[in-house]
Amino acid sequence: MSKDAFKNTELIQASLKKRYARERRFQLFGKLAVLLGFVFLFILLFDIVSKGTPAFTQKQLQIAVDFDPDKLGVDASASAEQLRQANFNAVIKSSLRDMFPEVTSRGDKKRLYRLVSIGAEYALRDRVIEDPSLIGQRKDFWLLAHSEAAGYLKGQISRELPEVERKVKDIQMDWLDQLRDKGLTKSSFNTLFFLEGDSREPELAGIRAALQGSFFTLVVTFLLAFPIGVFAAVYLEEFAPRNRITDLIEININNLAAVPSIVFGLLGLAVFINFFELPRSAPLVGGIVLSLMTLPTIIITSRASIQAVSPSIREAALGVGASKIQTVFHHVLPVAMPGILTGSIIGMAQALGESAPLLMIGMVAFIMEVPGGVTDPSTVLPVQIFLWADSPERGFTEKTSAAIMVLMGFLIVMNALAIYLRRRFEVK
Incomplete structure (x- = not known):
């Protein structure tokens, strides 16, 4: 082989090596781009799913409700329209005070009432309209927890966070712990999310x-x-x-x-x-x-x-x-x-x-x-x-x-x- 032919062969081989190296780098960059895209997609989906999954469950509290006619303002003979106007909120508050008789101050009572959702009174109203004989009885009901209380029960709110930086106070956490220890809390599928419209209250809002x-x-x-x-x-x-x-x-x-x-x-x-x-x-x-x-x-x-x-x-x-x-x-x-x-x-x-x-x-x-x-x-x-x-x-x-x-x-x-x-x- 002549000297010039040998040099040409070396140049061609060097050129091929560079071309193959560029191709490998291009393939590597392409694989990295695809991998990076999948990583960002995974992060996005993981963030959405981890934050959204708790919304498909709701927390409920078992409350012994005393349907006192004096507090309701109606009796068992009342019409359906009169039952709709009854004071079910007063009944729920009274039942919560009976469960926690040590709560006496006005501020603590407000915090106690906030454990239960505002929608609980409407749920009780519908039950009583279906069965007016409940008036005068004392019966256990599973009532929807407020979104803040539900957040603590779901583990979304930690005690380690300073009290001033969270809406659920220490005393409310103590009450919820007591209810959980007694088996008076439960989780269920959040049907309201699919059956109700929008609401000012997060636990009642649906799509x-x-x-x-x-x-x-x-x-x-x-x-x-x-x-x-x-x-x-x-x-x-x-x-x-x-x-x-x-x-x-x-x-x-x-x-x-x-x-x-x-x-x-x-x-x-x-x-x-x-x-x-x-x-x-x-x-x-x-x-x-x-x-x-x-x-x-x-x-x-x-x-x-x-x-x-x-x-x-x-x-x-x-x-x-x-x-x-x-x-x-x-x-x-x-x-x-x-x-x-x-x-x-x-x-x-x-x-x-x-x-x-x-x-x-x-x-x-x-x-x-x-x-x-x-x-x-x-x-x-x-x-x-x-x-x-x-x-x-x-x-x-x-x-x-x-x-x-x-x-x-x-x-x-x-x-x-x-x-x-x-x-x-x-x-x-």
């Missing part, structure tokens, strides 16, 4: 109103965005002439997909509420706004799915005498439907997680009642999360994380549905 509002909003969004988006995509891809007007429409559709969502909220506030005077804070307006925001995504994905259909399908249909409309609706659309459904569901999932446009149209209101229709005042799950995250009470912290878990669950279900429908239609 049912927000879930129902989200359902109505998404129904309106789907009924408007899906047919309009699909038909617009079919027209632009199959029937529209190629000229400056259609080019301008396509450019605007692509630009609308990148418009910040809050702009659509401003549009809804200015047009649908102020001009058309549609009801504020209603799923109808929220659905219209989200449909406008979702339309570009559906149109773009639907056009991409139609473009992906093989030209041979169109040519075969036209060759056997099918009209243009028959070719599109009988042959092209069924083949493109998996991609269209996938894009539509992804767009709906994006709409489900939006809060900024809905804040602009007033869906940030405090809603306790469950909406019964698309025109009733309502809120949605992302806005409910925003409201709870802004609350100073510790009890709402776990509610916020639990609501995020529910929202993430719905998003996972919707994406799984998109994958299922895509595969099912592809098989067909």
Whole structure:
């Protein structure tokens, strides 16, 4: 081998070593990037789940309730309306004092009463309305604990924290320890979280109103965005002439997909509420706004799915005498439907997680009642999360994380549905 050939071989080998080293470094950086992404995702999910899991359980205290007619202000012969006006709060306070007779000062009595949730009196009221014979009796009931007391029983509040820095005082912890030692505390699944609307009290707050509002909003969004988006995509891809007007429409559709969502909220506030005077804070307006925001995504994905259909399908249909409309609706659309459904569901999932446009149209209101229709005042799950995250009470912290878990669950279900429908239609 000549001297020049040997040098060339060495140069080539050195170059190959550098190239292989760069490739290995690139692969290493790629693996590190993926690993870093999984680490941050794990940290996020762990933080949400660890904070939100306690919200799915509630703490209850067993109280021996004495339904004294004198304290209630009614007797067993009272009507249902009179029973609703009875003083059940006085009965609960009296029963707590009987359980802790050593409590005499006014301040300690207030702290004692705070062990039980304000919702306990309404639970007793409903029981007495169902069975008026309880009046005059003394019976044990499991009553919902206040969120602060429940926080201590769940281990979220430590005695090691200075008393001035926590709402649960030492004496309240002593009372709760006494009840726990006697077996008068228990944990149960928090059905109120799924069956009740929002509340000022963390232990009574639920997501049912927000879930129902989200359902109505998404129904309106789907009924408007899906047919309009699909038909617009079919027209632009199959029937529209190629000229400056259609080019301008396509450019605007692509630009609308990148418009910040809050702009659509401003549009809804200015047009649908102020001009058309549609009801504020209603799923109808929220659905219209989200449909406008979702339309570009559906149109773009639907056009991409139609473009992906093989030209041979169109040519075969036209060759056997099918009209243009028959070719599109009988042959092209069924083949493109998996991609269209996938894009539509992804767009709906994006709409489900939006809060900024809905804040602009007033869906940030405090809603306790469950909406019964698309025109009733309502809120949605992302806005409910925003409201709870802004609350100073510790009890709402776990509610916020639990609501995020529910929202993430719905998003996972919707994406799984998109994958299922895509595969099912592809098989067909």
